[in-house]
Amino acid sequence: MHGKEHLAQQAFHDILGATVSAAGGLNTDQFGTFAGDIPRTLSPRSAARAKARLGMQIAGTTLGLASEGSFSSGFGPLVENMEILLFIDKTLGLELVEGAVNISALPGGRRVDNADSALAFASAAGFPEQGVIVQSTNDNRLTVYKNFTQLSDLEETVDMLLTDQSTVTILPDYRAHKSPARAETIRRLSYQMARRLATPCSLCQAPGFGQVDIERGVPCSDCRSATALIAADLHGCGRCTHRTRIPRGQATADPQWCDYCNP
Ligand SMILES: [Zn+2]
């Protein structure tokens, strides 16, 4: 619905000779919005699955593709973006996921008490290519303003809300068509997914053999106990139980990563 099909088209065409199209009239906002006016209740994977299935139902296809992004701030000013792309093949009973975790270069949301701060935030974020959302709270009621194209509109809205005694917060708009960085992540994941679909399982020939998990536990060079460092990638088939283990090639870990040597 936000033009995300365009982000997958090139990869699916180049690698698979497939076309990607959006299901007409599909409104995915029902599964939650970044702006906060519709809460997200599903896990990212469940939300992506629900979107893909709904799209397949509307379009009457047996193949579906959906993405789901989440943004969370843990410590300090850093915002982490987790993005997944989920592919369903109903006929083969496949559900494949490609994911990425990035530290977002965009600042997290902040409360503003004058229009100038809002304009400074927008400019720093890369407005207008990168969009911004304004949330206002008044009497515990949350109202969301988005789709600004001009700084002057943003200024007017913030001024109006502050005059109204509302609490005003400005944040980046993470919708793919309003966020070039997120669009790039989805484009990259689309290539990963297309390459994965071009990789058959060597046992049952089902498409989509690829990473399903990681294995931690590179041994500490000093005491040999297992650390949290990733030792291998586990690849698997979405249809049968075939798995392969691909070591990352790190024989030992520096004791700084060891819970015993460096608790
Ligand atoms: Zn150790």
Ligand SMILES: [Zn+2]
């Ligand atoms: Zn298989």
